Amino acid sequence: MHLTEVLEQEESIVTGVVTCEKGHLWYIENSIIDLLYPPLREEDRKWVAEYNRMAKDYDEAVKNYDDWLQIDMMKEREHLAQFLPNTGHINILDASIGTGANFIALENTLQDQVSRLSMHGLDVSDGMLEVCRSKFESVDLYVNLVRGNIFNMPFRSNYFHIVVHTGGLNTFSEKERFLQEMLRVAVNEGTIVVIDEGISPKIRNEERGRSIIEENSLFGTRPPLECLPEAARDVEVDYIMNDTFYRIVFKK
Numbered sequence: 001m002h003l004t005e006v007l008e009q010e011e012s013i014v015t016g017v018v019t020c021e022k023g024h025l026w027y028i029e030n031s032i033i034d035l036l037y038p039p040l041r042e043e044d045r046k047w048v049a050e051y052n053r054m055a056k057d058y059d060e061a062v063k064n065y066d067d068w069l070q071i072d073m074m075k076e077r078e079h080l081a082q083f084l085p086n087t088g089h090i091n092i093l094d095a096s097i098g099t100g101a102n103f104i105a106l107e108n109t110l111q112d113q114v115s116r117l118s119m120h121g122l123d124v125s126d127g128m129l130e131v132c133r134s135k136f137e138s139v140d141l142y143v144n145l146v147r148g149n150i151f152n153m154p155f156r157s158n159y160f161h162i163v164v165h166t167g168g169l170n171t172f173s174e175k176e177r178f179l180q181e182m183l184r185v186a187v188n189e190g191t192i193v194v195i196d197e198g199i200s201p202k203i204r205n206e207e208r209g210r211s212i213i214e215e216n217s218l219f220g221t222r223p224p225l226e227c228l229p230e231a232a233r234d235v236e237v238d239y240i241m242n243d244t245f246y247r248i249v250f251k252k
């Protein structure tokens with residue numbers, strides 16, 4: 001079967017091989033298509049191995065943030081719903097989906113409205129994607145899961161009404177490229193939402209802020225606005241989760 005036919009058909013293919021117009025072969029296993037290209041560099045491969053190793057325990061590990069920072073991260077993820085268009089069909093991408101928590105949260109909050117959404121999740125870690133797959137299957141949620149690289153997203157331009165990313169940007173080596181890719185795959189007027197660790201200016205010089213950074217230096221990160229593409233419009237930055245995470249929202 002040809003790749004474009006696969007991406008456009010509604011039913012899931014569990015296992016198979018497809019070709020693209022250049023004649024390359026792409027493999028589908030456990031309903032996840034592997035569109036990773038180009039192959040990972042050696043240093044990235046080490047990260048993938050690490051994410052694969054932690055995939056099964058990742059959700060439990062993230063819960064530690066809730067107690068420590070006095071937040072409810074699953075509830076906070078539900079707030080992504082505010083960025084969805086109010087009407088019509090919506091193509092949404094979670095870029096570096098991890099264990100799929102954002103889509104589970106959206107399903108919790110949107111309930112029957114979720115049928116307006118075509119959900120797509122991209123990640124490089126097959127371990128993370130496998131956790132997603134079994135989680136989504138258990139709640140009967142259909143998400144198109146793709147293995148691929150966020151720096152070279154295997155999606156056509158101008159496709160997603162909303163592109164979200166949570167939790168990885170601070171450590172990504174090619175921030176500009178990733179943000180540019182998010183913009184590329186978004187439709188005109190589409191919304192891009194990026195959330196990651198970084199305490200607000202308000203608490204940065206307070207005892208609480210200082211001790212959070214001391215415990216985990218990632219929280220000292222400032223929103224990397226200098227990495228945003230020039231074409232990004234209506235850029236807004238605020239701080240959520242009890243002033244501990246920055247949120248950058250912009251439009252294409």
Ligand SMILES: C[S@@+](CC[C@H](N)C(=O)[O-])C[C@H]1O[C@@H](n2cnc3c(N)ncnc32)[C@H](O)[C@@H]1O
Binds near residue numbers: 051097128150151167
């Ligand atoms: C800290 S986790 C965040 C997961 C999820 N977004 C969340 O909010 O819980 C970072 C994720 O980025 C993925 N990742 C790292 N580098 C990537 C790359 N180059 N391409 C695609 N995904 C990548 C990892 O596999 C991992 O699932």
